Amino acid sequence: MSANMTENTEPTIIAFCCHYCAFTAADLAGTMRLQYPTNLRIVRLPCTGRADVNMVLQAFVEGADGVMVNGCEIGSCHFIEGNVRATKRVGYAKKLLQEVGINPERLEFFHIAASQGPLFAERAKEFTEKIRGLMEGKEPKIKPAATAANKPEKESHSCSCS
Amino acid sequence: MIIAERKPFEQVYENVRKHKKILILGCGTCVTVCMAGGAKEAGILASQIALAAREKGDAIEVEQHTIERQCDREFFNEETARKIAAADAVLSLACGVGVQFCAEVFPEKIVYPGVNTKFYGATAEQGVWVERCAGCGECVLDKFGGICPIARCSKSLLNGPCGGSAKGKCEVDPSSIECGWQLIYDRMARLGRLEELEENQPLKDWSSGRDGGPRKVVREDMKF
Numbered sequence: 001m002s003a004n005m006t007e008n009t010e011p012t013i014i015a016f017c018c019h020y021c022a023f024t025a026a027d028l029a030g031t032m033r034l035q036y037p038t039n040l041r042i043v044r045l046p047c048t049g050r051a052d053v054n055m056v057l058q059a060f061v062e063g064a065d066g067v068m069v070n071g072c073e074i075g076s077c078h079f080i081e082g083n084v085r086a087t088k089r090v091g092y093a094k095k096l097l098q099e100v101g102i103n104p105e106r107l108e109f110f111h112i113a114a115s116q117g118p119l120f121a122e123r124a125k126e127f128t129e130k131i132r133g134l135m136e137g138k139e140p141k142i143k144p145a146a147t148a149a150n151k152p153e154k155e156s157h158s159c160s161c162s
Numbered sequence: 163m164i165i166a167e168r169k170p171f172e173q174v175y176e177n178v179r180k181h182k183k184i185l186i187l188g189c190g191t192c193v194t195v196c197m198a199g200g201a202k203e204a205g206i207l208a209s210q211i212a213l214a215a216r217e218k219g220d221a222i223e224v225e226q227h228t229i230e231r232q233c234d235r236e237f238f239n240e241e242t243a244r245k246i247a248a249a250d251a252v253l254s255l256a257c258g259v260g261v262q263f264c265a266e267v268f269p270e271k272i273v274y275p276g277v278n279t280k281f282y283g284a285t286a287e288q289g290v291w292v293e294r295c296a297g298c299g300e301c302v303l304d305k306f307g308g309i310c311p312i313a314r315c316s317k318s319l320l321n322g323p324c325g326g327s328a329k330g331k332c333e334v335d336p337s338s339i340e341c342g343w344q345l346i347y348d349r350m351a352r353l354g355r356l357e358e359l360e361e362n363q364p365l366k367d368w369s370s371g372r373d374g375g376p377r378k379v380v381r382e383d384m385k386f
Binding site: 052102 | 170171172175202205206209210212213214217218
Protein backbone atom coordinates (compact mmCIF):
# COMPACT_ATOMS: atom_id res chain seq x y z
CA MET A 1 0.00 0.00 0.00
CA SER A 2 2.95 2.28 0.55
CA ALA A 3 2.92 4.81 -2.25
CA ASN A 4 5.93 6.56 -3.64
CA MET A 5 5.79 9.61 -1.38
CA THR A 6 8.23 12.03 -2.89
CA GLU A 7 8.99 15.54 -1.66
CA ASN A 8 6.81 17.66 -3.90
CA THR A 9 3.73 19.78 -3.67
CA GLU A 10 1.56 17.36 -5.58
CA PRO A 11 -0.94 15.61 -3.34
CA THR A 12 -0.78 11.86 -3.04
CA ILE A 13 -4.24 10.34 -2.99
CA ILE A 14 -4.94 6.77 -2.04
CA ALA A 15 -8.16 5.54 -3.67
CA PHE A 16 -9.57 2.36 -2.20
CA CYS A 17 -11.85 1.01 -4.93
CA CYS A 18 -14.37 -1.78 -4.84
CA HIS A 19 -13.64 -4.40 -7.50
CA TYR A 20 -17.31 -4.56 -8.55
CA CYS A 21 -17.97 -0.86 -9.08
CA ALA A 22 -15.43 1.95 -8.70
CA PHE A 23 -12.48 -0.11 -9.90
CA THR A 24 -14.42 -1.07 -13.01
CA ALA A 25 -15.46 2.57 -13.37
CA ALA A 26 -11.80 3.61 -13.21
CA ASP A 27 -11.05 1.02 -15.87
CA LEU A 28 -13.92 2.35 -17.97
CA ALA A 29 -12.63 5.91 -17.56
CA GLY A 30 -9.36 4.71 -19.05
CA THR A 31 -11.10 2.86 -21.87
CA MET A 32 -13.08 6.02 -22.63
CA ARG A 33 -9.79 7.95 -22.74
CA LEU A 34 -10.98 10.27 -20.00
CA GLN A 35 -8.32 12.28 -18.23
CA TYR A 36 -8.05 12.24 -14.47
CA PRO A 37 -5.17 13.27 -12.18
CA THR A 38 -2.18 11.00 -11.86
CA ASN A 39 -2.13 11.72 -8.14
CA LEU A 40 -4.35 8.73 -7.49
CA ARG A 41 -2.91 5.43 -6.30
CA ILE A 42 -5.70 2.92 -6.70
CA VAL A 43 -5.95 0.03 -4.24
CA ARG A 44 -8.40 -2.59 -5.41
CA LEU A 45 -10.54 -4.20 -2.73
CA PRO A 46 -13.02 -7.07 -3.12
CA CYS A 47 -15.59 -4.72 -1.53
CA THR A 48 -15.33 -1.45 0.38
CA GLY A 49 -16.52 -3.51 3.35
CA ARG A 50 -12.92 -4.75 3.41
CA ALA A 51 -11.66 -1.25 4.18
CA ASP A 52 -11.21 -1.16 7.92
CA VAL A 53 -10.45 1.94 9.94
CA ASN A 54 -6.78 1.23 10.41
CA MET A 55 -6.29 0.59 6.69
CA VAL A 56 -7.40 4.16 6.11
CA LEU A 57 -5.34 5.62 8.97
CA GLN A 58 -2.30 3.65 7.84
CA ALA A 59 -2.53 5.29 4.42
CA PHE A 60 -2.17 8.67 6.14
CA VAL A 61 0.65 7.38 8.35
CA GLU A 62 2.51 6.28 5.22
CA GLY A 63 2.22 9.71 3.69
CA ALA A 64 -1.08 10.00 1.86
CA ASP A 65 -2.48 13.52 1.69
CA GLY A 66 -6.01 12.35 1.01
CA VAL A 67 -7.90 9.07 0.96
CA MET A 68 -10.94 8.22 -1.16
CA VAL A 69 -13.00 5.16 -0.46
CA ASN A 70 -15.04 4.42 -3.57
CA GLY A 71 -17.86 1.93 -3.30
CA CYS A 72 -21.12 0.88 -4.87
CA GLU A 73 -24.33 2.80 -4.77
CA ILE A 74 -26.64 1.99 -1.87
CA GLY A 75 -28.49 -1.23 -2.67
CA SER A 76 -25.97 -2.38 -5.26
CA CYS A 77 -23.31 -3.99 -3.07
CA HIS A 78 -22.23 -7.41 -4.30
CA PHE A 79 -21.97 -8.43 -0.65
CA ILE A 80 -25.34 -6.85 0.23
CA GLU A 81 -24.21 -4.10 2.59
CA GLY A 82 -20.43 -3.89 2.59
CA ASN A 83 -20.65 -0.35 1.23
CA VAL A 84 -23.04 0.70 4.00
CA ARG A 85 -20.62 -0.63 6.60
CA ALA A 86 -17.77 1.13 4.87
CA THR A 87 -19.56 4.49 5.04
CA LYS A 88 -19.96 4.03 8.80
CA ARG A 89 -16.27 3.16 9.17
CA VAL A 90 -15.25 6.16 7.11
CA GLY A 91 -17.37 8.31 9.43
CA TYR A 92 -15.58 6.84 12.44
CA ALA A 93 -12.16 7.24 10.82
CA LYS A 94 -12.96 10.92 10.17
CA LYS A 95 -13.58 11.35 13.89
CA LEU A 96 -10.24 9.67 14.69
CA LEU A 97 -8.45 11.93 12.21
CA GLN A 98 -9.99 15.01 13.76
CA GLU A 99 -8.79 13.86 17.18
CA VAL A 100 -5.19 13.88 16.00
CA GLY A 101 -5.49 17.27 14.30
CA ILE A 102 -5.95 16.16 10.69
CA ASN A 103 -8.76 17.73 8.71
CA PRO A 104 -11.39 14.98 8.33
CA GLU A 105 -12.20 16.33 4.86
CA ARG A 106 -9.04 14.62 3.70
CA LEU A 107 -11.05 11.40 3.79
CA GLU A 108 -14.21 10.86 1.78
CA PHE A 109 -16.51 8.06 0.68
CA PHE A 110 -17.93 8.17 -2.85
CA HIS A 111 -20.60 6.01 -4.44
CA ILE A 112 -19.59 5.22 -8.02
CA ALA A 113 -21.26 2.50 -10.11
CA ALA A 114 -19.32 0.30 -12.56
CA SER A 115 -20.88 2.10 -15.53
CA GLN A 116 -19.91 5.57 -14.28
CA GLY A 117 -16.45 6.04 -15.76
CA PRO A 118 -17.00 9.77 -16.31
CA LEU A 119 -18.16 10.17 -12.69
CA PHE A 120 -15.01 8.43 -11.45
CA ALA A 121 -12.84 10.83 -13.42
CA GLU A 122 -14.86 13.77 -12.15
CA ARG A 123 -14.67 12.69 -8.49
CA ALA A 124 -10.93 12.05 -8.87
CA LYS A 125 -10.42 15.57 -10.23
CA GLU A 126 -12.61 17.21 -7.61
CA PHE A 127 -11.04 15.37 -4.70
CA THR A 128 -7.49 16.00 -5.91
CA GLU A 129 -8.27 19.71 -6.26
CA LYS A 130 -9.80 19.78 -2.81
CA ILE A 131 -6.75 18.12 -1.23
CA ARG A 132 -4.44 20.44 -3.17
CA GLY A 133 -6.40 23.36 -1.76
CA LEU A 134 -6.10 22.00 1.77
CA MET A 135 -2.35 21.54 1.31
CA GLU A 136 -1.99 25.10 0.09
CA GLY A 137 -3.46 26.33 3.34
CA LYS A 138 -6.90 27.13 2.06
CA GLU A 139 -8.41 24.95 4.72
CA PRO A 140 -10.19 26.53 7.63
CA LYS A 141 -8.60 25.79 11.00
CA ILE A 142 -10.31 22.69 12.27
CA LYS A 143 -11.88 22.62 15.66
CA PRO A 144 -10.59 19.97 18.06
CA ALA A 145 -12.89 16.99 18.55
CA ALA A 146 -15.26 17.22 21.48
CA THR A 147 -13.74 15.34 24.39
CA ALA A 148 -14.47 15.10 28.09
CA ALA A 149 -11.84 17.79 28.59
CA ASN A 150 -13.48 20.45 26.42
CA LYS A 151 -17.13 19.45 26.52
CA PRO A 152 -19.48 21.91 28.23
CA GLU A 153 -20.55 20.67 31.61
CA LYS A 154 -23.91 18.95 31.77
CA GLU A 155 -26.72 20.92 33.26
CA SER A 156 -27.37 19.76 36.77
CA HIS A 157 -30.83 18.49 37.57
CA SER A 158 -32.53 17.69 40.79
CA CYS A 159 -33.36 14.11 41.74
CA SER A 160 -36.93 13.17 42.45
CA CYS A 161 -36.53 10.41 44.98
CA SER A 162 -39.58 8.41 45.74
CA MET B 163 -17.02 -10.23 30.26
CA ILE B 164 -15.51 -6.94 31.27
CA ILE B 165 -16.68 -4.06 29.11
CA ALA B 166 -14.44 -1.10 28.40
CA GLU B 167 -14.31 1.78 25.96
CA ARG B 168 -11.45 3.76 24.52
CA LYS B 169 -10.21 6.71 26.46
CA PRO B 170 -10.43 10.11 24.76
CA PHE B 171 -7.37 10.37 22.54
CA GLU B 172 -6.34 13.67 24.11
CA GLN B 173 -5.94 11.98 27.51
CA VAL B 174 -3.96 9.10 26.06
CA TYR B 175 -1.67 11.36 24.08
CA GLU B 176 -0.95 13.57 27.09
CA ASN B 177 0.67 10.56 28.79
CA VAL B 178 2.31 9.13 25.71
CA ARG B 179 4.09 12.31 24.62
CA LYS B 180 6.26 12.25 27.77
CA HIS B 181 8.13 9.30 26.30
CA LYS B 182 10.26 8.55 23.28
CA LYS B 183 9.29 4.90 22.84
CA ILE B 184 5.88 3.48 23.67
CA LEU B 185 4.57 -0.06 23.54
CA ILE B 186 0.84 -0.34 22.98
CA LEU B 187 -0.14 -3.60 24.62
CA GLY B 188 -3.48 -5.01 23.51
CA CYS B 189 -5.40 -7.68 25.37
CA GLY B 190 -6.93 -10.58 23.47
CA THR B 191 -9.88 -11.41 25.68
CA CYS B 192 -12.74 -9.20 26.98
CA VAL B 193 -11.59 -5.90 25.49
CA THR B 194 -11.10 -7.56 22.12
CA VAL B 195 -14.70 -8.76 22.12
CA CYS B 196 -16.04 -5.35 23.15
CA MET B 197 -13.79 -3.75 20.52
CA ALA B 198 -11.96 -1.46 22.90
CA GLY B 199 -8.46 -2.86 23.32
CA GLY B 200 -7.67 -5.82 21.07
CA ALA B 201 -5.08 -6.12 18.31
CA LYS B 202 -7.22 -4.08 15.93
CA GLU B 203 -7.66 -1.22 18.37
CA ALA B 204 -3.95 -1.34 19.22
CA GLY B 205 -3.24 -0.84 15.50
CA ILE B 206 -5.67 2.06 15.24
CA LEU B 207 -4.22 3.76 18.30
CA ALA B 208 -0.66 3.24 17.01
CA SER B 209 -1.66 4.98 13.77
CA GLN B 210 -3.36 7.80 15.66
CA ILE B 211 -0.32 8.38 17.87
CA ALA B 212 1.99 8.33 14.85
CA LEU B 213 -0.20 10.88 13.05
CA ALA B 214 -0.60 13.11 16.13
CA ALA B 215 3.16 13.02 16.79
CA ARG B 216 3.78 14.12 13.20
CA GLU B 217 1.24 16.93 13.46
CA LYS B 218 2.62 18.18 16.77
CA GLY B 219 6.28 17.64 15.94
CA ASP B 220 6.88 15.07 18.69
CA ALA B 221 9.35 12.23 18.25
CA ILE B 222 7.55 9.15 19.49
CA GLU B 223 8.33 5.63 18.37
CA VAL B 224 5.31 3.36 18.67
CA GLU B 225 5.37 -0.43 18.89
CA GLN B 226 2.29 -2.60 19.21
CA HIS B 227 1.80 -6.05 20.59
CA THR B 228 -1.22 -8.03 21.78
CA ILE B 229 -1.27 -10.94 24.20
CA GLU B 230 -4.06 -13.36 25.02
CA ARG B 231 -4.73 -11.97 28.50
CA GLN B 232 -3.07 -9.38 30.69
CA CYS B 233 -4.63 -10.74 33.88
CA ASP B 234 -2.58 -13.96 33.82
CA ARG B 235 1.14 -14.08 34.41
CA GLU B 236 1.72 -16.93 31.95
CA PHE B 237 0.78 -14.81 28.93
CA PHE B 238 3.55 -12.30 29.59
CA ASN B 239 5.98 -14.48 27.68
CA GLU B 240 9.59 -13.82 26.71
CA GLU B 241 8.72 -11.95 23.55
CA THR B 242 6.35 -9.67 25.46
CA ALA B 243 8.92 -9.10 28.22
CA ARG B 244 11.51 -8.16 25.60
CA LYS B 245 9.17 -5.65 23.97
CA ILE B 246 8.19 -4.16 27.31
CA ALA B 247 11.86 -3.86 28.32
CA ALA B 248 12.66 -2.05 25.07
CA ALA B 249 9.94 0.57 25.61
CA ASP B 250 10.07 3.63 27.87
CA ALA B 251 6.46 3.07 28.90
CA VAL B 252 3.56 0.74 28.19
CA LEU B 253 0.12 1.87 27.08
CA SER B 254 -2.07 -1.03 28.11
CA LEU B 255 -5.40 -1.44 26.37
CA ALA B 256 -6.55 -4.05 28.89
CA CYS B 257 -9.17 -3.41 31.54
CA GLY B 258 -8.12 -1.95 34.88
CA VAL B 259 -7.17 -5.44 36.04
CA GLY B 260 -4.79 -5.97 33.14
CA VAL B 261 -3.18 -2.56 33.48
CA GLN B 262 -2.45 -3.17 37.15
CA PHE B 263 -1.32 -6.73 36.64
CA CYS B 264 1.03 -5.70 33.85
CA ALA B 265 2.53 -3.14 36.24
CA GLU B 266 2.85 -5.84 38.89
CA VAL B 267 4.66 -8.19 36.53
CA PHE B 268 6.95 -5.36 35.34
CA PRO B 269 7.26 -3.16 38.44
CA GLU B 270 10.04 -1.03 36.98
CA LYS B 271 7.92 0.05 34.02
CA ILE B 272 5.37 2.86 33.73
CA VAL B 273 2.05 1.42 32.56
CA TYR B 274 -0.69 3.78 31.37
CA PRO B 275 -4.34 2.84 30.81
CA GLY B 276 -5.66 3.22 27.27
CA VAL B 277 -9.29 2.37 28.00
CA ASN B 278 -11.91 3.20 30.59
CA THR B 279 -13.19 0.04 32.26
CA LYS B 280 -16.96 0.20 32.55
CA PHE B 281 -18.75 -2.89 33.87
CA TYR B 282 -19.41 -6.65 33.67
CA GLY B 283 -21.70 -7.03 30.73
CA ALA B 284 -22.97 -8.88 27.69
CA THR B 285 -23.23 -8.13 23.99
CA ALA B 286 -26.85 -7.10 23.40
CA GLU B 287 -26.25 -6.66 19.68
CA GLN B 288 -23.28 -5.87 17.44
CA GLY B 289 -21.79 -2.70 18.89
CA VAL B 290 -24.02 -2.57 21.97
CA TRP B 291 -22.93 -3.83 25.41
CA VAL B 292 -25.09 -3.84 28.51
CA GLU B 293 -24.44 -4.24 32.22
CA ARG B 294 -25.64 -7.48 33.77
CA CYS B 295 -23.62 -8.07 36.95
CA ALA B 296 -22.29 -5.81 39.68
CA GLY B 297 -19.95 -8.39 41.26
CA CYS B 298 -21.63 -8.06 44.67
CA GLY B 299 -20.03 -11.29 45.84
CA GLU B 300 -23.23 -13.07 46.85
CA CYS B 301 -25.47 -13.98 43.95
CA VAL B 302 -29.21 -13.48 44.44
CA LEU B 303 -30.33 -14.40 40.92
CA ASP B 304 -32.14 -17.51 42.20
CA LYS B 305 -34.69 -15.34 44.01
CA PHE B 306 -35.48 -13.00 41.13
CA GLY B 307 -36.07 -15.18 38.11
CA GLY B 308 -32.53 -14.76 36.82
CA ILE B 309 -32.65 -10.96 36.63
CA CYS B 310 -30.30 -9.14 38.98
CA PRO B 311 -31.88 -6.37 41.06
CA ILE B 312 -28.41 -5.18 42.11
CA ALA B 313 -27.14 -4.58 38.58
CA ARG B 314 -30.38 -3.80 36.77
CA CYS B 315 -32.26 -1.63 39.23
CA SER B 316 -30.73 1.84 39.36
CA LYS B 317 -31.17 1.82 43.13
CA SER B 318 -30.17 -1.85 43.56
CA LEU B 319 -33.39 -2.43 45.46
CA LEU B 320 -34.00 -5.93 46.79
CA ASN B 321 -37.65 -5.08 47.52
CA GLY B 322 -38.76 -3.14 44.50
CA PRO B 323 -39.99 -1.51 42.45
CA CYS B 324 -39.77 2.11 43.60
CA GLY B 325 -42.08 4.95 42.62
CA GLY B 326 -39.74 5.90 39.83
CA SER B 327 -40.92 3.03 37.66
CA ALA B 328 -43.33 4.12 34.93
CA LYS B 329 -44.46 2.17 31.88
CA GLY B 330 -41.61 -0.28 32.44
CA LYS B 331 -38.96 2.44 32.39
CA CYS B 332 -36.66 3.80 35.07
CA GLU B 333 -36.90 7.45 36.06
CA VAL B 334 -33.13 7.80 35.88
CA ASP B 335 -33.45 7.78 32.08
CA PRO B 336 -36.83 6.61 30.77
CA SER B 337 -35.54 6.75 27.19
CA SER B 338 -32.85 4.11 27.67
CA ILE B 339 -33.13 2.32 31.04
CA GLU B 340 -35.67 -0.40 31.61
CA CYS B 341 -37.00 -0.78 35.13
CA GLY B 342 -35.16 -3.81 36.53
CA TRP B 343 -38.07 -4.58 38.80
CA GLN B 344 -40.55 -4.55 35.93
CA LEU B 345 -38.31 -7.09 34.21
CA ILE B 346 -38.18 -9.20 37.39
CA TYR B 347 -41.97 -9.03 37.81
CA ASP B 348 -42.61 -9.99 34.19
CA ARG B 349 -40.15 -12.89 34.31
CA MET B 350 -41.51 -14.21 37.59
CA ALA B 351 -45.06 -13.99 36.20
CA ARG B 352 -43.99 -15.95 33.12
CA LEU B 353 -42.41 -18.58 35.37
CA GLY B 354 -45.52 -18.77 37.58
CA ARG B 355 -43.48 -17.72 40.63
CA LEU B 356 -45.04 -14.33 41.40
CA GLU B 357 -45.99 -15.33 44.95
CA GLU B 358 -42.28 -15.66 45.78
CA LEU B 359 -41.95 -11.89 45.40
CA GLU B 360 -44.30 -11.48 48.40
CA GLU B 361 -41.39 -12.49 50.60
CA ASN B 362 -39.52 -9.49 51.98
CA GLN B 363 -35.80 -9.66 51.40
CA PRO B 364 -33.63 -8.87 54.42
CA LEU B 365 -30.82 -6.31 54.30
CA LYS B 366 -28.04 -7.50 52.06
CA ASP B 367 -24.64 -8.15 53.58
CA TRP B 368 -22.51 -5.86 51.49
CA SER B 369 -19.28 -7.01 53.14
CA SER B 370 -19.06 -9.64 50.40
CA GLY B 371 -19.02 -6.76 47.90
CA ARG B 372 -16.79 -3.70 47.69
CA ASP B 373 -17.79 -2.62 51.21
CA GLY B 374 -15.67 -5.44 52.62
CA GLY B 375 -12.49 -4.05 51.03
CA PRO B 376 -10.45 -5.60 48.21
CA ARG B 377 -11.56 -9.19 47.75
CA LYS B 378 -9.68 -12.41 47.26
CA VAL B 379 -10.67 -15.96 46.35
CA VAL B 380 -8.36 -18.74 47.51
CA ARG B 381 -8.61 -22.38 46.43
CA GLU B 382 -6.14 -24.29 48.55
CA ASP B 383 -6.64 -27.45 46.46
CA MET B 384 -5.57 -25.62 43.32
CA LYS B 385 -2.47 -23.99 44.72
CA PHE B 386 0.95 -25.39 43.92
